[in-house]
Amino acid sequence: MEKSEFRVLIKHYFLRKKTITETKAKLDKYYGDSAPSISMVKKWFTEFRCGRTSTEDAERPGRLVEVSSPKTIKKIHDMVLADRRLKVQEIVEAVGISHGSVVSILNDHLGMRNLSARWVPRLLTVDHKRNRVTTSQEGLGCLIAIRRSFCAVL
Numbered sequence: 001m002e003k004s005e006f007r008v009l010i011k012h013y014f015l016r017k018k019t020i021t022e023t024k025a026k027l028d029k030y031y032g033d034s035a036p037s038i039s040m041v042k043k044w045f046t047e048f049r050c051g052r053t054s055t056e057d058a059e060r061p062g063r064l065v066e067v068s069s070p071k072t073i074k075k076i077h078d079m080v081l082a083d084r085r086l087k088v089q090e091i092v093e094a095v096g097i098s099h100g101s102v103v104s105i106l107n108d109h110l111g112m113r114n115l116s117a118r119w120v121p122r123l124l125t126v127d128h129k130r131n132r133v134t135t136s137q138e139g140l141g142c143l144i145a146i147r148r149s150f151c152a153v154l
Contacts, residue, residue, distance in 0.1 A: 006036050007055035010044045020045050067097050068105050076105050084118045 006027070013023040020041055027035035075095060080086055091102045106112045111122045121128070 001031060001034060003036075004055055004057075006031075006040075007044055010036075010041055011048055011055055014045055014048045067101050068109060072097065073105055073109050076102065077110055080106070080110070080112065080119045084120070086119065 009027065010023060013026065018026070020038070023045070024035075024038050024041050027041070072095060076091055079091060079094065088099060088102050088106075091106075092099050095102065106114075106119065112119045113122050124132070
């Protein structure tokens with residue numbers, strides 16, 4: 001049985017002018033191990049005595065648990081794609097969320113890691129790998145050509 005259903009039963013016994021021990025005994029008789037504890041029954045009797053009528057959980061103030069909304073993730077992704085040398089602190093200041101949340105979004109949601117001061121995808125596609133190989137070969141070819149021309153001058 002749900003917590004809210006037990007609260008309704010406790011309220012029912014409260015309104016019928018039963019005592020806390022009578023209420024606990026009835027709940028134990030019918031629900032056994034799943035019945036709420038005596039301290040919980042006392043807590044709800046106190047709440048009802050103070051004028052509470054609702055058996056639902058009260059609203060709790062505070063910050064939202066989930067800051068990694070799709071909107072935030074997209075904003076961070078766009079920023080990183082625009083400048084891969086972006087620092088986490090710069091993202092924190094731009095988006096307005098904590099350092100840990102930004103790192104979590106980059107690592108867990110976007111699958112990126114910081115490599116040589118650049119944010120790169122963790123798992124490269126075949127096209128990405130091919131592009132890296134051709135770029136590296138072109139750079140190596142330029143380096144060899146420069147070395148040959150340097151040796152020819154000497």
